Amino acid sequence: xxxxxxxxxxxxxxxxxxxxxxxxxxxxxxxxxxxxxxxxxxxxxxxxxxxxxxxxxxxxxxxxxxxxxxxxxxxxxxxxxxxxxxxxxxxxxxxxxxxxxxxxxxxxxxxxxxxxxxxxxxxxxxxxxxxxxxxxxxxxxxxxxxxxxxxxxxxxxxxxxxxxxxxxxxxxxxxxxxxxxxxxxxxxxxxxxxxxxxxxxxxxxxxxxxxxxxxxxxxxxxxxxxxxxxxxxxxxxxxxxxxxxxxxxxxxxxxxxxxxxxxxxxxxxxxxxxxxxxxxxxxxxxxxxxxxxxxxxxxxxxxxxxxxxxxxxxxxxxxxxxxxxxxxxxxxx
Numbered sequence: 001x002x003x004x005x006x007x008x009x010x011x012x013x014x015x016x017x018x019x020x021x022x023x024x025x026x027x028x029x030x031x032x033x034x035x036x037x038x039x040x041x042x043x044x045x046x047x048x049x050x051x052x053x054x055x056x057x058x059x060x061x062x063x064x065x066x067x068x069x070x071x072x073x074x075x076x077x078x079x080x081x082x083x084x085x086x087x088x089x090x091x092x093x094x095x096x097x098x099x100x101x102x103x104x105x106x107x108x109x110x111x112x113x114x115x116x117x118x119x120x121x122x123x124x125x126x127x128x129x130x131x132x133x134x135x136x137x138x139x140x141x142x143x144x145x146x147x148x149x150x151x152x153x154x155x156x157x158x159x160x161x162x163x164x165x166x167x168x169x170x171x172x173x174x175x176x177x178x179x180x181x182x183x184x185x186x187x188x189x190x191x192x193x194x195x196x197x198x199x200x201x202x203x204x205x206x207x208x209x210x211x212x213x214x215x216x217x218x219x220x221x222x223x224x225x226x227x228x229x230x231x232x233x234x235x236x237x238x239x240x241x242x243x244x245x246x247x248x249x250x251x252x253x254x255x256x257x258x259x260x261x262x263x264x265x266x267x268x269x270x271x272x273x274x275x276x277x278x279x280x281x282x283x284x285x286x287x288x289x290x291x292x293x294x295x296x297x298x299x300x301x302x303x304x305x306x307x308x309x310x311x312x313x314x315x316x317x318x319x320x321x322x323x324x325x326x327x328x329x330x331x332x333x
Contacts, residue, residue: 011320014327017065020320024064025057028081035082035129046110046122050089053107059189060085062214062324066190066207068317069309070197077196079133080142084189086130087150091157091181093123098161099244141195149188156180160246167255167267169247175216183215190214190321206311210321213305217328220298223248225331227282228291242281245273249297251281253290262287298329 011017018025036047060081067077093110095101097119102112111119127150134143160177163169190211194204226241227250241248247270255266262284269281285291305325312318 009316011316011323013323017320017323017327018061020068020316021061021064024068024078024081025061027078028057028060028064028085031078031082032085035086035133036126038125042114042118043122043125046093046114046118049107049110049113050093053104057085058218058324059088059185062186062211062321063189063193065317065320065324066193066211067196068193069312069315069321070194070199070203070207071313071315072193072197074196076137076139077193079137080192080196081189083130083133083146084185084192086126086133087146087153088185090123090126090130091153093119093126094157097123098157099240101240139195142192145188145192145195149184152180152184156182156184163247165245165271165273166247167270169252171249171252174247174249174252178216178219179212182219183212186215186218187211203311206308210305210308210325213301213308214325214328217298217301217305217325220249220294220301221329221331224250224291224294224298226250227285239278239282242269242278243273245270249294250285250290253293254285254288257288257290258284295329302326302329 009016009020011020033051036044036051038044038047063081063084064077092104096104096109097111097116100111101109103109109119110122130146130150134146137143156177156179159173160181163173163177187208188211191204191208194207199207223241226239226248242251251266251270255263258266265277265280266284269277302325305328306322309318309322309325
């Protein structure tokens with residue numbers, strides 16, 4: 001891991017954050033490519049497709065930054081970052097099958113190209129590969145955190161499935177899903193950085209709290225983007241959440257403030273999916289003030305993430321984590 005004096009570099013935007021993590025992330029990417037290889041041709045084809053899809057590799061980046069903020073100077077963070085990315089990518093493969101998605105990050109999904117069966121099975125391969133890497137680290141605390149995290153993510157997937165088409169889902173139920181589906185992996189990534197660095201338990205807990213709050217902020221902002229962005233920026237089709245009958249926070253807030261006719265349209269859209277009334281639904285969401293409320297809720301979590309970092313000693317890595325908290329909500333408006 002690159003060592004920098006605490007005041008040598010103060011990241012102020014996402015490009016700065018990536019620059020700080022760049023050396024470690026190149027090694028993480030190299031390990032991912034190496035450990036994705038298989039003598040089964042189809043696995044290699046889908047793995048190559050996933051790698052080419054790029055993405056920000058945010059979760060492994062969070063881990064290497066948290067390890068830096070914890071003062072870690074070893075090598076195990078590279079393997080752990082790859083484990084975290086494998087877990088995340090496997091959930092994406094499974095998500096796209098469940099959601100019947102055909103576009104992710106602006107490219108055809110694996111299930112659209114190779115079918116559902118292949119995507120599910122390669123997702124399983126990634127899960128099992130992550131556990132092989134995890135065992136190589138031979139650290140029971142690390143394995144316990146990741147095992148609990150993957151189990152919680154699976155619970156979140158099932159909870160979301162139960163919520164699809166349910167117009168009575170409230171804010172608490174929505175937050176319970178994103179905590180399990182998204183925030184817990186962010187939290188594990190940052191917590192494990194503190195564990196590797198041998199921080200006091202209070203600071204490890206602060207890193208976990210940071211990751212959890214950041215995960216909330218990112219997912220809420222993503223759900224907002226489904227109604228305010230465009231397909232080129234978002235990397236998926238606009239209104240996909242609505243088409244799938246997912247009651248996300250903009251819809252939940254809109255139904256609390258919309259007039260009775262709009263509420264009926266919103267309920268129908270959630271219960272039946274489809275995009276026949278997308279423009280009318282987006283208008284209802286905007287008229288109700290739900291977009292601003294959703295953004296404000298994301299900001300609350302981003303600020304809580306920033307506040308959690310105060311428990312850590314000053315460093316360029318801590319500044320980078322704080323910058324990511326700002327970035328999480330600046331993507332929206």
